[in-house]
Amino acid sequence: MTSAAVRQNGFYTEPIALFTxxxxxxxxxxxxxxxRLAPSSGADMANPRPSLTLTLxxxxxxxxxxFRPALNQxxxxxxxxxxxxxxxxxxxxxxxxxxxQACILKPSMTGVLSRLERDxxxxxxxxxxxQRRVFVALTERGQQCFVSMSEGMESNYQKIEEQFxxxxxxxxxxxxxxxKNIKP
Numbered sequence: 001m002t003s004a005a006v007r008q009n010g011f012y013t014e015p016i017a018l019f020t021x022x023x024x025x026x027x028x029x030x031x032x033x034x035x036r037l038a039p040s041s042g043a044d045m046a047n048p049r050p051s052l053t054l055t056l057x058x059x060x061x062x063x064x065x066x067f068r069p070a071l072n073q074x075x076x077x078x079x080x081x082x083x084x085x086x087x088x089x090x091x092x093x094x095x096x097x098x099x100x101q102a103c104i105l106k107p108s109m110t111g112v113l114s115r116l117e118r119d120x121x122x123x124x125x126x127x128x129x130x131q132r133r134v135f136v137a138l139t140e141r142g143q144q145c146f147v148s149m150s151e152g153m154e155s156n157y158q159k160i161e162e163q164f165x166x167x168x169x170x171x172x173x174x175x176x177x178x179x180k181n182i183k184p
Contacts, residue, residue, distance in 0.1 A: 080121075083122070
């Protein structure tokens with residue numbers, strides 16, 4: 001353990017403790033992320049396995065670098081584009097279904113939908129049978145936005161495939177579709 005890692009109430013204030021051969025169970029604490037140390041599980045923490053979640057995030061960032069310029073040009077956020085794309089593919093959805101499919105937390109989805117509605121790209125409508133249910137659909141302007149962006153987005157997919165390979169892209173998408181369906 002380095003002297004920089006300070007132990008406070010059973011917590012080390014630096015994640016360096018993860019690599020000392022001890023298994024750590026992380027917990028959020030005010031203003032700092034700390035790890036409570038637990039006895040070693042026998043895993044070789046000096047040589048931890050590659051991080052699946054970190055690799056997925058890094059791959060996402062590499063892919064998004066192709067798409068962000070087009071989104072910026074159309075003044076859309078990544079979340080807004082996901083909503084537009086899903087509504088174009090799925091049609092009208094309840095807001096909670098849309099949030100789940102777009103991987104956007106419900107409180108954040110409210111803001112995303114408010115901005116898209118303000119810009120005339122989506123419409124929200126409460127159910128006549130149950131006022132708690134809100135349905136979301138693309139407007140004509142939202143449909144046009146999708147169509148106008150599609151050519152540029154397809155071009156970006158082709159650029160990725162040129163570097164990565166069409167067959168590997170198909171394999172990757174298949175594997176990711178399997179991975180997203182696993183349960184803890």
